[in-house]
Amino acid sequence: MRFPFMRRDHAILELEEQDCGAIAELHAEGFGRPWSTEEFESLLTQDTVFGFTAREIGNPRIGLLGFVLARLAADEGEILTVAVARSHRGQGLGRGLMDAVLRKLHGERAEELFLEVDETNAAAIALYKRLGFNEVARRPGYYEHEGRHRSDAIVMRRELRRAKPA
Numbered sequence: 001m002r003f004p005f006m007r008r009d010h011a012i013l014e015l016e017e018q019d020c021g022a023i024a025e026l027h028a029e030g031f032g033r034p035w036s037t038e039e040f041e042s043l044l045t046q047d048t049v050f051g052f053t054a055r056e057i058g059n060p061r062i063g064l065l066g067f068v069l070a071r072l073a074a075d076e077g078e079i080l081t082v083a084v085a086r087s088h089r090g091q092g093l094g095r096g097l098m099d100a101v102l103r104k105l106h107g108e109r110a111e112e113l114f115l116e117v118d119e120t121n122a123a124a125i126a127l128y129k130r131l132g133f134n135e136v137a138r139r140p141g142y143y144e145h146e147g148r149h150r151s152d153a154i155v156m157r158r159e160l161r162r163a164k165p166a
């Protein structure tokens with residue numbers, strides 16, 4: 001297993017197919033509409049899809065602490081989903097996972113990275129702004145909240161390199 005990026009006592013590792021059950025559980029903790037293990041497996045078998053997990057070093061009994069899933073197609077990256085275990089938020093893991101995606105996309109010479117975020121998700125929006133993402137569009141009323149109003153999806157973009165080589 002490769003350790004592309006490490007932070008304090010955590011390791012950021014490449015996401016593997018065997019992680020799909022654990023990431024489905026983490027996803028259910030972070031989102032109202034969870035994705036199944038099978039949905040993650042079918043995404044991860046696509047050539048364009050990749051991801052990273054966060055784990056505690058030296059403590060294999062502790063499960064995954066976070067993960068990110070992304071896609072790269074035709075110079076354009078997209079964050080499909082990212083989540084950190086509630087018990088381990090605010091410790092830099094979300095940032096570490098996003099940094100791992102940015103490093104990989106830089107290595108692949110991708111042009112730009114997009115994502116969509118609920119306008120009410122202050123933690124995620126703060127993380128993305130800190131990483132240099134800017135709002136480029138909105139999908140009004142895209143997210144439905146049980147018993148509450150609908151909220152917009154904010155489309156955010158981060159440029160990965162300024163100019164193509166001649």
Ligand SMILES: CC(C)(COP(=O)(O)OP(=O)(O)OC[C@H]1O[C@@H](n2cnc3c(N)ncnc32)[C@H](O)[C@@H]1OP(=O)(O)O)[C@@H](O)C(=O)NCCC(=O)NCCS
Pocket residue numbers: 030031081082083084085088089090091092093094095096116117118121122123124126127128130
């Ligand atoms: C969004 C999420 C992945 C952030 O993960 P995290 O590990 O807690 O984030 P980090 O500790 O790496 O924080 C990185 C930066 O994000 C911002 N941030 C994170 N949590 C924040 C919060 N609750 N309030 C304000 N800013 C926050 C800060 O700018 C922080 O940088 P700083 O500590 O240097 O100020 C996590 O809250 C999560 O899993 N949420 C549920 C799932 C989700 O909403 N995913 C995103 C969907 S688009």
